[in-house]
Amino acid sequence: MDDVGARLQGLEEEALARLAAAGAVAEIDALEREVLGSASAIAQARRGLRGLPDAERREAGRAINEIAGRLAERLVSRRADLATAEEAGRLAGDRLDITLPGRAPARGAAHLVMQVLEEVTDIFVALGYTVADGPEAETSYYHFDALNTPPAHPARLESDTLYVEHGPDPEGVLLRAQTSPVQVRYMEQHPPPVYLVSPGRVFRRDTMDATHTPVFHQIEGLAVDTDVTFADLKGTLAHFARVFFGPAQQVRFLPHFFPFTEPSAEMHTTCFACRGSGCRVCGGSGWIELLGCGVVDPAVFEAVGYDPNTVSGFAFGVGIDRLAQIRHGVPELRYFFDPDLRVLEQFR
Numbered sequence: 001m002d003d004v005g006a007r008l009q010g011l012e013e014e015a016l017a018r019l020a021a022a023g024a025v026a027e028i029d030a031l032e033r034e035v036l037g038s039a040s041a042i043a044q045a046r047r048g049l050r051g052l053p054d055a056e057r058r059e060a061g062r063a064i065n066e067i068a069g070r071l072a073e074r075l076v077s078r079r080a081d082l083a084t085a086e087e088a089g090r091l092a093g094d095r096l097d098i099t100l101p102g103r104a105p106a107r108g109a110a111h112l113v114m115q116v117l118e119e120v121t122d123i124f125v126a127l128g129y130t131v132a133d134g135p136e137a138e139t140s141y142y143h144f145d146a147l148n149t150p151p152a153h154p155a156r157l158e159s160d161t162l163y164v165e166h167g168p169d170p171e172g173v174l175l176r177a178q179t180s181p182v183q184v185r186y187m188e189q190h191p192p193p194v195y196l197v198s199p200g201r202v203f204r205r206d207t208m209d210a211t212h213t214p215v216f217h218q219i220e221g222l223a224v225d226t227d228v229t230f231a232d233l234k235g236t237l238a239h240f241a242r243v244f245f246g247p248a249q250q251v252r253f254l255p256h257f258f259p260f261t262e263p264s265a266e267m268h269t270t271c272f273a274c275r276g277s278g279c280r281v282c283g284g285s286g287w288i289e290l291l292g293c294g295v296v297d298p299a300v301f302e303a304v305g306y307d308p309n310t311v312s313g314f315a316f317g318v319g320i321d322r323l324a325q326i327r328h329g330v331p332e333l334r335y336f337f338d339p340d341l342r343v344l345e346q347f348r
């Protein structure tokens with residue numbers, strides 16, 4: 001037993017030295033398995049007790065238990081110390097340095113076209129107009145028939161209109177090329193009087209160039225009441241031009257044709273760039289075409305169940321992208337739709 005006792009004592013000293021040198025909880029765990037586990041010298045010594053006479057076994061057993069007890073105690077306390085130190089280290093490493101400057105998120109802004117769309121809408125809202133929406137995929141009925149557009153009208157040609165495959169009629173559904181069908185949808189749902197604007201996206205089979213894009217935006221306007229005349233149209237739209245471009249703005253109306261208005265007109269305004277003397281922006285005429293408008297055709301009122309003998313009205317449609325282009329002197333309409341932030345950031 002002296003042999004075993006001496007061996008175990010040496011083992012204890014060695015284990016205590018290694019315990020003192022250990023720097024991490026993981027090392028303590030490994031050491032514990034090594035000195036107290038089932039393959040350890042202590043476990044072996046315990047197994048060896050079996051063959052000893054009673055008195056010797058009792059004494060040796062006590063010696064082994066004392067050593068094992070001391071080691072277990074030291075392992076526990078050293079593990080606790082190291083765990084505390086490791087935790088402190090982790091906390092120190094995790095500390096948030098609130099003196100570091102933050103990373104500011106990039107500030108966004110509405111697209112210029114959307115800003116102008118809202119601005120124009122607001123001008124009419126201030127006059128008492130309501131805002132309504134309509135679908136971008138529209139039926140031929142609302143887009144053409146109810147707007148007094150005859151079956152053979154060139155606007156219906158597939159070369160101009162983007163038809164959508166839906167239902168049995170190949171020309172039954174289309175991507176709207178104008179916001180005018182909202183007039184019909186709104187009047188079907190509301191009795192007169194009507195003071196309506198409807199901003200939205202429209203689609204045309206146009207090739208992209210300086211002043212055309214296949215997707216653009218319009219605001220539709222409609223005023224229906226008793227005794228509405230062309231003079232009301234002129235006053236309202238001149239007011240709009242002066243609020244949008246400035247008080248010195250002049251407007252003129254040129255005869256035009258639209259199926260859903262009679263008479264129909266194009267409104268021009270003095271070129272904002274040259275104030276009417278003629279320049280590159282206006283092509284030398286001093287005038288810029290702003291919108292289409294006219295007095296609502298009685299056929300449209302009939303289509304929605306209004307009595308053309310008791311109500312009258314005017315309507316207009318403004319291209320928003322062109323308005324933004326004109327006022328800000330943007331040379332190419334396509335800049336609005338290119339993903340180049342350098343263009344858009346100028347209009348925050």
Ligand code: DAH
Nearest residue numbers: 178261292293294315316317
């Ligand atoms: N819808 C026409 C277009 O896209 C614009 C227009 C003209 C709308 C006259 C109207 C109007 O409401 O009365 O070219």
